[in-house]
Amino acid sequence: MSELVVNNVSMIFDTPDGGTVEALRDLSFNLKQGELLSILGPSGCGKSTLLNIIAGFLAPTAGTVHMDSRELHGPGADRGMVFQQGALFEWLSVAENIGFGLTMQGRPKHEIRQTVNHLLETVGLRDFGNKAVYELSGGMQQRVALARCLANDPDIILMDEPLGALDALTREKMQGLVLKLWKETGKTIILITHSVEEALFLGEKLFVMAPRPGRIHKEYSLPFAEAGLTQDPREIRASTAFVEKREEILSMIWEMEEQIMGTAEV
Amino acid sequence: MTFIERLKERVGISASGLEKRKTVTFGDAAAVADGRFWSMMSVLTLAMAWYVGSALGWVNPIFWPSPASVWDQFISISGEGYRNFSLWEHVWASLYRILVGFSLGCLIGIPLGFAMGLSKVVRGCFDPIVEFFRPIPPLAFIPLVIIWSGIGERSKILLLFFAALWIMVIAARAGVGSVKLSKIHAAYSLGASKKQILWHVILPNSLPEIFTGMRVAMGVCWGTVVAAELVAAESGVGYMIMVASKFLSTDIVVLGVIIVGLIGYGIDILMRKLEAKLIPWKGKA
Ligand SMILES: Nc1ncnc2c1ncn2[C@@H]1O[C@H](COP(=O)(O)OP(=O)(O)O)[C@@H](O)[C@H]1O
Ligand SMILES: [Mg+2]
Numbered sequence: 001m002s003e004l005v006v007n008n009v010s011m012i013f014d015t016p017d018g019g020t021v022e023a024l025r026d027l028s029f030n031l032k033q034g035e036l037l038s039i040l041g042p043s044g045c046g047k048s049t050l051l052n053i054i055a056g057f058l059a060p061t062a063g064t065v066h067m068d069s070r071e072l073h074g075p076g077a078d079r080g081m082v083f084q085q086g087a088l089f090e091w092l093s094v095a096e097n098i099g100f101g102l103t104m105q106g107r108p109k110h111e112i113r114q115t116v117n118h119l120l121e122t123v124g125l126r127d128f129g130n131k132a133v134y135e136l137s138g139g140m141q142q143r144v145a146l147a148r149c150l151a152n153d154p155d156i157i158l159m160d161e162p163l164g165a166l167d168a169l170t171r172e173k174m175q176g177l178v179l180k181l182w183k184e185t186g187k188t189i190i191l192i193t194h195s196v197e198e199a200l201f202l203g204e205k206l207f208v209m210a211p212r213p214g215r216i217h218k219e220y221s222l223p224f225a226e227a228g229l230t231q232d233p234r235e236i237r238a239s240t241a242f243v244e245k246r247e248e249i250l251s252m253i254w255e256m257e258e259q260i261m262g263t264a265e266v
Numbered sequence: 267m268t269f270i271e272r273l274k275e276r277v278g279i280s281a282s283g284l285e286k287r288k289t290v291t292f293g294d295a296a297a298v299a300d301g302r303f304w305s306m307m308s309v310l311t312l313a314m315a316w317y318v319g320s321a322l323g324w325v326n327p328i329f330w331p332s333p334a335s336v337w338d339q340f341i342s343i344s345g346e347g348y349r350n351f352s353l354w355e356h357v358w359a360s361l362y363r364i365l366v367g368f369s370l371g372c373l374i375g376i377p378l379g380f381a382m383g384l385s386k387v388v389r390g391c392f393d394p395i396v397e398f399f400r401p402i403p404p405l406a407f408i409p410l411v412i413i414w415s416g417i418g419e420r421s422k423i424l425l426l427f428f429a430a431l432w433i434m435v436i437a438a439r440a441g442v443g444s445v446k447l448s449k450i451h452a453a454y455s456l457g458a459s460k461k462q463i464l465w466h467v468i469l470p471n472s473l474p475e476i477f478t479g480m481r482v483a484m485g486v487c488w489g490t491v492v493a494a495e496l497v498a499a500e501s502g503v504g505y506m507i508m509v510a511s512k513f514l515s516t517d518i519v520v521l522g523v524i525i526v527g528l529i530g531y532g533i534d535i536l537m538r539k540l541e542a543k544l545i546p547w548k549g550k551a
Binding site: 087091105148149 | 448455457459471
C-alpha cells in the first residue's frame with residue numbers, strides 16, 4: 001500500500017523573453033493506492049508540468065512529492081509513464097518493447113517471456129508479439145505502451161493524454177481497457193485528458209485545473225468509473241447524472257477559456 | 267493503350283494500378299516516381315549514340331574513344347595490368363584507402379559526435395572546431411598531407427579520415443539530437459540507467475542519421491580518393507587515369523572514369539541495401 005502525497009508544489013518557469021510563467025501554484029493533494037484520478041483543464045494550465053514533477057523529470061520550485069514517507073527526487077521504476085504517442089522503441093519488437101524494463105533490470109529471460117506473454121494477452125495483442133511497433137495502428141501502439149508500463153509493476157501509472165491521438169471509436173475501446181486494467185491491477189492511476197467525457201468516465205476523482213497560475217479549480221468524486229466496470233459505458237454516458245456533470249464542467253472550462261482570451265487581448 | 271504502354275507491359279515495368287488511374291500527376295511526386303522505362307530509354311540512347319557516333323567517325327578518338335577501344339583496353343588491362351598493377355589492384359588500392367580512412371573517421375567521429383550530443387562541455391569545446399573544418403573541402407588538405415607524409419598510403423588515408431571525420435561527427439550529433447524526449451523519459455521510468463539509455467535508446471535511435479552520414483561520407487571519400495590519386499599516387503584508379511592522360515590514351519582515361527562512376531554507384535546501392543536491412547524502421551517512427 002503506497003500513498004502519493006503532493007505537498008504545496010509550485011513551479012515557476014523562466015521564459016526566453018526574460019519573464020516568468022507560474023505554471024503551478026501551491027498545489028496539494030493525496031492519492032491512495034488504487035485511486036483513479038483524472039485531470040482536466042484548458043491547455044497551458046500546468047497539467048503536464050504536474051505530471052512531470054510527479055514522474056521526477058522536473059524539480060518543483062517549491063513543495064515536495066512523497067511516496068509514503070519517501071521524498072521523490074528524479075524518475076524511478078515505481079512510477080510508470082504512458083505518453084500520447086511516439087514513446088515506443090521502433091527498433092524493438094512489440095514483445096521486446098513490453099519487456100524493456102525487465103530486461104534493463106536484468107531479470108531472467110523466462111520470467112520476462114512469461115510476463116510479456118501474459119501482458120500481450122491482457123491488452124489484447126496475443127498474436128502481435130513479434131510484430132514491429134510501426135506496423136501497428138495507433139490504438140494498438142497505445143496498448144503496447146500500457147503493457148510496457150505494467151510489465152514493470154509500478155506503484156503508480158502516470159498518463160499524459162494517452163488517448164489524445166486516437167479516433168473516437170478506438171478511444172472508447174481504449175477507455176474500456178484502462179478501466180479493466182485499473183480494476184485488475186489495482187494500480188493508482190493519474191490520467192490527464194482534454195476530453196471532458198473521458199475525464200468523467202475515467203476518474204474516480206477528477207480535478208479541473210485553472211491556468212495562470214496553474215491550480216486545482218474544482219475537485220469531484222465521481223461514480224462513473226466504478227459503474228463502468230459493470231455497466232454498459234454507453235448507458236453511463238447517456239445517463240442524466242453524467243450529462244449534467246458534463247455540462248457543468250464544460251461551461252466551467254468555457255468560462256476559463258473566455259477569461260484567457262480576455263486577458264490575452266489586453 | 268499507347269505503344270509505350272504496351273512496350274512497358276512487355277518488359278514487365280508497367281506502373282501500378284493506382285498510379286495508372288491518377289488523373290493529376292503534375293506535382294504528385296509518387297505519380298512520377300516510377301521512371302524506369304525512361305531510364306532504360308536514356309541509357310540505350312546514349313549507348314547507341316556513342317556507338318554510332320564513333321563508327322561514323324564524328325569525333326577524333328583522341329578526344330573521345332570508341333566503345334570498342336574502351337572495351338579492348340578493359341580486356342587488356344584486366345589481363346596484363348597497367349603500370350605495374352593489374353586493373354583490380356588499382357581498384358583495390360583505391361577501395362582499400364577508402365575503407366581504412368572511412369573506418370577511422372567513423373571510429374573517432376561517431377563517439378565524438380555522441381559526446382557532443384550528450385555533454386555541454388564537449389559540445390562547447392568541439393563546436394568551433396567542427397564548424398570550422400566542416401566547410402573546407404578535403405582536397406584543400408592535399409598539399410598539407412603530402413608535406414606531412416609524402417605521396418604514399420598514409421597521406422591518402424589521413425586525407426580520407428579527415429573527409430569522413432566531420433561528416434560522421436555531425437551525423438552522430440544530429441542522431442543524438444533527434445531522440446524524442448518522451449522516449450528518454452519512458453526509458454528512465456522503466457528503470458534504465460544512463461548507460462543503458464545510451465546503448466538501448468540513444469544509439470539505436472540515432473542509427474538512421476548515422477547511416478545517412480555514412481552514405482554521404484562514402485560518397486565524399488570516393489570522390490576525394492580519386493582526386494587525390496590524380497594529384498599524387500603510385501597506384502589506384504585515379505592514378506591510372508592521370509598517367510593515361512599524359513600519354514593521350516583517352517580510351518584508358520574513359521575506362522577509368524566509367525569504373526569510378528560504376529563503383530561510386532555500386533557503393534551507394536550497397537549502402538542503401540544495408541540500410542534497408544539494418545534499419546527497417548527508418549522514416550516510420
Ligand atoms: N520548459 C518550460 N519553459 C517555460 N515555460 C514552460 C515550460 N514548460 C511549460 N511551460 C509553461 O507552463 C505552462 C503549463 O504548461 P503545461 O504543463 O505543458 O500545460 P498543459 O499540459 O496543461 O497544457 C504553460 O504556460 C507553458 O507555456
Ligand atoms: Mg500537456
